[in-house]
Amino acid sequence: MAGVTLPPPLDAGLAAELRALLGDEGVLTSPSEMLVYESDGLVAYRVPPRAVILPRDTAETAFVLRALAEQRIPFVARGAGTGLSGGALALEEAVVVSTARMGQVLELDAANRRARVQPGVINAELSRLAAPHGLYFAPDPSSQSACTLGGNVAENAGGPHCLKYGVTTDHVLALTVVMPDGSVLEMGGDGETIGYDLVGLWVGSEGTFGIATELTLALASLPEARATMLAIFDRLDDASHAVSDVIGAGLLPAALEMIDQATIRAVEASIFAAGYPVDAAAALVIEFDGARAGLDEEAARAADICTARGAREVRLANDDTERDALWRGRKKAFGALGRLAPELLVQDAVVPRTALPRVLARVMEIGAEHGLRIANVFHAGDGNLHPCILFDRRDPDQLERVERASREMMRVCVEAGGTVTGEHGIGLDKREYMNGLFDEPTLQAMCSVKRVFDPAGLANPAKVLPVRVCREWVGPATRVKVAP
Amino acid sequence: MIERLRGLAGGDAVRSGRDDDAVHEVAPGVVVMPDGSDACAAVLAACSEEEWTVEIGGGRTARSAGRPVSRIDVLLSTARIRGVTEYEPDDLTIGVAGGTQIGDVRARVAAARQRLPLDPTSARASVGGVLARGAAGPMRRSWATPRRQVLGIELVTGDGRVLSVGGRVVKNVAGYDLNKLIVGSAGTLGVITRVHLRLLPLPRSSATLVLEGSTRNVLTAAARELLEAPVEPVALELIGSRWRLIALYEGAAETVAAGIDAANGVATRAGASIGREDDALERLAAAEAGAPLVIRVADLPSRLEGTLAIAQGIAGTSGTIAAHAGDGIARVMPRGGSTAPGAAAIAAAIEEARAGMKGGTVIIERGTTELLRLVDPWGGVPESTLRLTRELKRQFDPAGILQHGRWVT
Numbered sequence: 001m002a003g004v005t006l007p008p009p010l011d012a013g014l015a016a017e018l019r020a021l022l023g024d025e026g027v028l029t030s031p032s033e034m035l036v037y038e039s040d041g042l043v044a045y046r047v048p049p050r051a052v053i054l055p056r057d058t059a060e061t062a063f064v065l066r067a068l069a070e071q072r073i074p075f076v077a078r079g080a081g082t083g084l085s086g087g088a089l090a091l092e093e094a095v096v097v098s099t100a101r102m103g104q105v106l107e108l109d110a111a112n113r114r115a116r117v118q119p120g121v122i123n124a125e126l127s128r129l130a131a132p133h134g135l136y137f138a139p140d141p142s143s144q145s146a147c148t149l150g151g152n153v154a155e156n157a158g159g160p161h162c163l164k165y166g167v168t169t170d171h172v173l174a175l176t177v178v179m180p181d182g183s184v185l186e187m188g189g190d191g192e193t194i195g196y197d198l199v200g201l202w203v204g205s206e207g208t209f210g211i212a213t214e215l216t217l218a219l220a221s222l223p224e225a226r227a228t229m230l231a232i233f234d235r236l237d238d239a240s241h242a243v244s245d246v247i248g249a250g251l252l253p254a255a256l257e258m259i260d261q262a263t264i265r266a267v268e269a270s271i272f273a274a275g276y277p278v279d280a281a282a283a284l285v286i287e288f289d290g291a292r293a294g295l296d297e298e299a300a301r302a303a304d305i306c307t308a309r310g311a312r313e314v315r316l317a318n319d320d321t322e323r324d325a326l327w328r329g330r331k332k333a334f335g336a337l338g339r340l341a342p343e344l345l346v347q348d349a350v351v352p353r354t355a356l357p358r359v360l361a362r363v364m365e366i367g368a369e370h371g372l373r374i375a376n377v378f379h380a381g382d383g384n385l386h387p388c389i390l391f392d393r394r395d396p397d398q399l400e401r402v403e404r405a406s407r408e409m410m411r412v413c414v415e416a417g418g419t420v421t422g423e424h425g426i427g428l429d430k431r432e433y434m435n436g437l438f439d440e441p442t443l444q445a446m447c448s449v450k451r452v453f454d455p456a457g458l459a460n461p462a463k464v465l466p467v468r469v470c471r472e473w474v475g476p477a478t479r480v481k482v483a484p
Numbered sequence: 485m486i487e488r489l490r491g492l493a494g495g496d497a498v499r500s501g502r503d504d505d506a507v508h509e510v511a512p513g514v515v516v517m518p519d520g521s522d523a524c525a526a527v528l529a530a531c532s533e534e535e536w537t538v539e540i541g542g543g544r545t546a547r548s549a550g551r552p553v554s555r556i557d558v559l560l561s562t563a564r565i566r567g568v569t570e571y572e573p574d575d576l577t578i579g580v581a582g583g584t585q586i587g588d589v590r591a592r593v594a595a596a597r598q599r600l601p602l603d604p605t606s607a608r609a610s611v612g613g614v615l616a617r618g619a620a621g622p623m624r625r626s627w628a629t630p631r632r633q634v635l636g637i638e639l640v641t642g643d644g645r646v647l648s649v650g651g652r653v654v655k656n657v658a659g660y661d662l663n664k665l666i667v668g669s670a671g672t673l674g675v676i677t678r679v680h681l682r683l684l685p686l687p688r689s690s691a692t693l694v695l696e697g698s699t700r701n702v703l704t705a706a707a708r709e710l711l712e713a714p715v716e717p718v719a720l721e722l723i724g725s726r727w728r729l730i731a732l733y734e735g736a737a738e739t740v741a742a743g744i745d746a747a748n749g750v751a752t753r754a755g756a757s758i759g760r761e762d763d764a765l766e767r768l769a770a771a772e773a774g775a776p777l778v779i780r781v782a783d784l785p786s787r788l789e790g791t792l793a794i795a796q797g798i799a800g801t802s803g804t805i806a807a808h809a810g811d812g813i814a815r816v817m818p819r820g821g822s823t824a825p826g827a828a829a830i831a832a833a834i835e836e837a838r839a840g841m842k843g844g845t846v847i848i849e850r851g852t853t854e855l856l857r858l859v860d861p862w863g864g865v866p867e868s869t870l871r872l873t874r875e876l877k878r879q880f881d882p883a884g885i886l887q888h889g890r891w892v893t
Contacts, residue, residue, distance in 0.1 A: 111786040156657045167655065169664070170632055185868050191782040191845030192813065193618070193668060195865040195873045195892050200631055200664025204657050224714040248574035250597060250685025291715040294739030350653040352575045382655045422655035430658070437658055441645045446660045448879040452872060464659060 049090035066182025079151030085427025119150020156204030158423030256381030508552035529644025542610030582612030612676035618668030642881025783844030
């Protein structure tokens with residue numbers, strides 16, 4: 001870690017005050033304890049935080065933010081640190097406020113199909129607890145066994161089944177939030193919204209408005225049945241056209257995912273081998289769910305469409321074991337790909353569904369032009385691409401090519417009418433693209449909204465909006481150190 | 485005023501206000517009909533500079549929402565900002581100008597066997613108006629409210645800036661989700677001049693069933709049972725005073741058949757009669773669209789019986805009620821709201837209901853002038869979020885001209 005300048009420590013009075021409330025285990029200040037908080041899922045960046053504070057509830061969080069505000073110390077809320085856009089990095093000498101000790105499910109209201117939880121509850125844990133009531137939490141990001149619901153709310157997280165069920169924002173009913181000055185607000189309630197939809201505005205604000213400390217989330221009914229199939233293609237282009245055809249035919253699968261050859265081969269060479277044919281150019285995992293009646297009819301239509309588009313084989317799962325096997329290749333893809341190169345950059349962009357064949361082909365060309373290995377595993381039904389770039393950071397030339405290729409891919413997606421992130425967020429990593437996506441008045445409007453919530457600029461500083469737009473955010477020189 | 489606005493929006497885009505433009509008996513000074521976002525921006529910039537108050541009008545189907553005011557300088561109509569701007573059916577998305585009527589969009593996408601997942605009571609409502617109100621009908625059970633359908637918005641702010649919020653794709657987390665702030669903001673932040681929306685495929689089959697029981701409680705119990713079945717109705721409306729439960733099933737033929745079977749079973753067990761009436765929801769929408777007074781009572785779905793009892797208190801003996809039975813939201817259509825004693829009785833019932841509810845809400849969606857002079861349509865923004873609400877408004881409408889005095893702030 002040579003060359004990293006550590007931020008100044010908290011002053012002794014503040015540290016003592018926080019320890020008195022939270023205990024020694026609630027205030028971490030030694031470099032070794034804080035090491036894990038230096039980066040998130042986007043491991044390219046490392047920034048040592050000034051301190052890590054772990055409140056246990058709304059009142060403690062309010063106390064912490066009030067104390068920090070008095071000394072104008074910025075803070076970054078952090079869940080499990082699985083984010084992929086550098087959103088949890090402690091820029092501007094910020095303190096990390098971890099939700100790790102706010103892991104309680106406060107209320108499970110089965111009659112109203114909702115739950116009130118603390119932000120540190122793990123996504124999959126809520127579904128596990130809701131299952132005996134025939135319910136689950138629909139958003140299912142790939143990291144769902146690790147990521148927190150607070151992080152899902154901050155990032156407006158997605159996942160494979162968001163095609164049918166919508167992203168996180170569609171499942172948030174009410175929030176208790178702590179504002180950057182330490183005040184506590186309730187947003188949303190049991191009745192209808194009066195005034196602005198503050199809950200909707202808050203979800204996806206990436207921790208730049210404050211910290212949500214209690215979340216009221218909608219639960220969905222577990223479907224009576226599922227029909228899952230794997231359609232195998234000899235040509236990538238046929239697979240992406242099949243996606244467009246399925247959506248265009250008026251079918252609404254719960255999930256429609258694509259895995260390309262590079263990914264299939266990585267999976268099959270790993271311990272997660274799912275029996276996908278390694279000579280296939282691409283495979284689609286298509287799942288329908290809901291009432292048993294009519295489900296097979298929907299699935300059969302999707303299978304016919306795939307066959308008509310040149311699928312060489314469509315495998316239908318006959319039971320849960322087979323279903324899990326079909327999904328395994330998709331769910332373990334990132335892990336399998338991670339074995340192939342020292343580093344894996346998972347990109348995230350969205351294009352209109354009809355543009356998918358053209359853009360996907362162009363993404364592969366861009367990889368080839370830059371001499372990079374690209375693997376694709378993504379939410380095809382939503383047009384949400386995840387090109388994965390495999391590379392080795394120790395080679396500076398390769399790193400340079402990765403950055404150029406990423407920029408080029410983003411440009412292609414924006415030009416096709418799309419966006420630079422469908423579910424990973426802007427964070428630190430994608431701030432530079434915001435100028436190409438939004439015009440100046442719109443960026444200024446976003447900045448003015450940020451200022452309404454956080455006039456002092458303390459909540460997750462220097463994220464989401466380009467620094468140039470919100471000039472007053474420029475604090476001490478930002479120390480972003482690329483990991484050696 | 486007229487001359488200045490004519491210079492900005494064109495001679496034929498401006499006329500004097502008439503009685504039939506009136507909002508709660510107050511006619512606007514002038515009516516401006518800009519033909520696009522640039523003209524709209526020029527008009528609003530001038531209005532902000534002159535501090536002329538502006539009422540935004542779309543299809544004029546909801547003008548009786550909101551508080552009455554004593555003066556409206558300008559009625560800005562989006563009637564000439566219309567048309568489908570972008571439509572690629574296989575993307576299942578559409579771009580439309582803000583003043584386009586819902587009925588026109590429905591007709592356009594029906595040709596591709598698709599539908600617009602917005603169901604205000606009137607097809608004459610403009611798309612921009614429906615989003616500004618966040619208006620949803622019985623299909624909210626499966627479609628959720630309009631905020632779910634919005635991908636992007638072009639908004640002309642009160643001071644004449646043109647913002648492009650969101651995008652055109654179905655998944656997008658770039659920047660703040662200002663779409664959510666705008667949807668339901670009742671025109672207080674700006675004029676919606678263009679939107680990109682999600683579309684859905686038309687269902688391959690559907691059936692509307694009507695259950696009639698001896699009492700309301702028989703039908704609320706039946707509603708609960710229908711919602712527990714594997715095939716859930718996509719809309720479920722409980723209407724009275726002659727109590728009926730309307731259940732709509734959609735999907736593959738086999739799915740709809742299973743829904744019908746489930747409903748027949750529920751009806752038999754409840755001792756209710758059951759029959760097929762495929763136009764039942766259309767007739768309900770027409771009745772609601774024609775009602776001069778609509779009050780919404782909402783609380784948790786599990787408290788439906790309590791919500792209906794409160795609704796009954798407001799409806800009195802002669803009013804009617806329609807409830808989204810799965811969502812805990814009742815609409816009350818009392819009679820007699822345009823006479824002084826009638827309005828006073830309804831106002832008292834609303835105040836009493838508000839005082840008695842814990843987390844629920846009582847909102848006047850459409851009110852008579854007499855009633856709205858007596859009681860606030862929303863009962864106020866919660867105190868804790870009032871500062872945020874006002875400051876957000878100021879960022880978009882610094883002169884405070886839009887829907888001046890008409891909204892919660």
